[in-house]
Amino acid sequence: MLQLGDEVTLYSVVFVVVLLGTRSAVWTTALTVSLYVFVAVFRFPQAPADRAKHILHPARGGHGSGKVSAIAHRGGAHDAPENTLAAIREASQNGATGVELDLEFSADGVPILMHDDTVDRTTNGSGPLSKIRFADLRKLDAAAKHRLRSKYSGEKIPTLEEAVEECIRLQLTIYFDVKSHPDEAAAALKALYKKNPVLYNSSIVCSFEPKVIYRMRQSDPGVVTALTHRPWSLSHLGDGVPRFSSPWKLGWMTLLDVVLDWALHHVLWRFCGVSAFLIQKNFVSQDYVQYWANRGVEVVAWTINTKMEKEFYQEIMHVSYITDSLLEDCEPHY
Structure with missing residues (x-):
């Protein structure tokens, strides 16, 4: 409330x-x-608290302990090629309670799993998704740039539907991360929820963009949602490096960061009726967790990639976390 x-x-x-x-x-x-x-x-009301709790704290065991869930980031980007069926299966085998998956679209409108708006970083292809049809995306090797590419050679870019079917089969909670295309994403996800009603109790739609979450709630108010946030994200990259060389532009974007941060914490979360707030780990504290608990919103931290951090969040903070690896320490993906 x-x-x-x-x-x-x-x-x-x-x-x-x-x-x-x-x-x-x-x-x-x-x-x-x-x-x-x-x-x-x-404004939209929050989803029923018991349903949100069931999603955020599934009964399935794994690396999480008690009230804490361990979610594989992009399916577990360190352990297998990100956003692939292989990653989903590996995450399940390694004890994840759920997976975070990125939704994008091919040039011909097919919902797929992909973090970037180009295929360059993760595949043996090149070019923007907006210019590549799904049939051509399917020919690419999604493991081409991964550290374990020889093990996963030939892994394909999956459709959103294929990924959902695999997660349902493996009883994994799904965190749908929507970067853009609010109307298309809402329509695609609404169709999936209608086809697979189990998703209402086993998935959550997340985004950095409040308009994406608001559009999702408009499309289907029954879906549990979350806002994702990293303070200073408009003015700085994930590693703290300024996005702009121009002092004027950097200053202006820093001011917008302040406005956005205030709006998210005081207005937009309520307007969208979110049940969780996914926050970059450097900004999590016991006071911060309590701030959101007082509002009926749960904190999920990202990206937690060392054994020490995981123990801290599990045993002391009692906060669920998103990680790139269920197996070993690794560098974070921002």
Whole structure:
């Protein structure tokens, strides 16, 4: 539930800003009330807490302990070629409670598993997905750039449907990570949920983009959803390197980062009705976990790639985590 403090802060800020801008008490009151009505009418409620808990803490055993779940990032990108059926099977064999999978689309609109919007980094092909039809994507070797490419040589780029069928067979929870294409993604996922109702109790749709989550809830309010966030992501890369050489542009994007961070934590999470918040590990603390617990939202940390970190999140933080490997320590993927 949205805390009273959140509401008071939000509408107080709006009231003061509008008042300073208009110098009119009447207009300020009218605009603030209009915003309140808009949010109240168009926001989505959270999915039932018991269903969200069942998804975030499945009964299936594995590397997670007790209340903690271990989710294989991109299917476990260190242990097998990312976003492939081989990765899903390897994650299951290695004890993952679930897998995080990236949704993208081929040039002819086929939903597939792929993290990037090009095939260059992970396959023996080259070019943007928006220019490659699925029949041609299918000819590529999805293991070509992986450290274990000889073991997984010839692994294909799977369709979203193939991946879902494999996860259902292996009883793995699915974290659908949607990078873009909100309308297409919502339509594709809605069709999958309709075909496989078990997904309502075994999957969650996640995205860095609030508009993706909002569109998903519009399409099917029964789907459990989460927002993904890494503070300073607009201005800096995952390793902390600035995205822009221009001081002016870097400063502007840093300011937008501050606005986005505030909006996600005080407005957008409620507007979308999310049940979980996936946050980059460097920003997780006990106070942060409690902040979200007070709002009925669960924290999931990423990317946890060392034995020491996993023990910390399992035994001390009691926070579920996303990892690139269920087998050994490795460098993180951002």
